Amino acid sequence: MLNLKIIVTSTRPGRKGIIFGNWLTEVAKQLPQFNVELLDLAEINLPMMNEANHPAMRKYEHQHTRNWSAKIEDADAFVFITPEYNFGFTAAFKNAVDYLHFEWKHKPAAIFSYGGISAGTRAQQAVRLVLSSLSVTVVNEAVTIPMFTQYFDEELNFQPTEQIERTTAQMLQALVKWGNVLKAGRSEE
Numbered sequence: 001m002l003n004l005k006i007i008v009t010s011t012r013p014g015r016k017g018i019i020f021g022n023w024l025t026e027v028a029k030q031l032p033q034f035n036v037e038l039l040d041l042a043e044i045n046l047p048m049m050n051e052a053n054h055p056a057m058r059k060y061e062h063q064h065t066r067n068w069s070a071k072i073e074d075a076d077a078f079v080f081i082t083p084e085y086n087f088g089f090t091a092a093f094k095n096a097v098d099y100l101h102f103e104w105k106h107k108p109a110a111i112f113s114y115g116g117i118s119a120g121t122r123a124q125q126a127v128r129l130v131l132s133s134l135s136v137t138v139v140n141e142a143v144t145i146p147m148f149t150q151y152f153d154e155e156l157n158f159q160p161t162e163q164i165e166r167t168t169a170q171m172l173q174a175l176v177k178w179g180n181v182l183k184a185g186r187s188e189e
């Protein structure tokens with residue numbers, strides 16, 4: 001069993017990311033290979049990075065960091081639900097990543113992005129660059145949703161196409177594969 005953390009990285013009031021996060025959580029829960037937990041950065045509400053020591057030292061002074069560390073330590077795989085903000089990803093996302101170090105290492109991640117015509121692909125590239133510094137394996141299989149509001153009904157329910165459902169399934173299967181490979185690797189560390 002793999003602990004999959006689905007992380008919603010937009011935090012503003014009225015954000016759409018939580019809609020995708022809730023939808024993906026329900027989809028992922030159908031898979032017997034995963035224990036799924038949704039981590040909402042708005043709820044977790046980390047302050048701007050305020051630890052004195054480099055996170056690789058794991059000398060955390062604040063309870064909010066210890067709580068966040070325990071959540072990510074527990075993970076075997078991640079999906080980041082990310083919008084594109086100014087051709088990049090959100091400040092809350094970078095802040096949450098920067099808080100920790102070894103907790104992220106040698107684990108697979110997939111990116112579920114949404115945006116205008118770019119579908120959040122520029123944000124995806126920026127995420128890959130940052131996560132590579134922490135030895136996170138970002139899988140190629142991703143979900144990219146262009147002009148995303150077209151997939152919401154009037155009640156703001158997400159109405160995915162078959163193609164979106166298919167790419168989502170492929171993305172989750174990639175996390176199963178890499179999740180198992182890297183979990184076995186970590187057990188030898």
Ligand SMILES: Cc1cc2nc3c(=O)[nH]c(=O)nc-3n(C[C@H](O)[C@H](O)[C@H](O)COP(=O)(O)O)c2cc1C
Nearest residue numbers: 010014015016017083084085086087115116117118
């Ligand atoms: C600060 C900010 C910057 C944005 N920059 C981009 C952008 O570079 N590319 C894009 O496709 N959409 C951009 N948008 C529009 C977002 O795709 C849209 O607002 C989306 O709902 C943001 O995700 P969220 O609702 O989860 O916060 C931006 C929105 C905000 C608030």
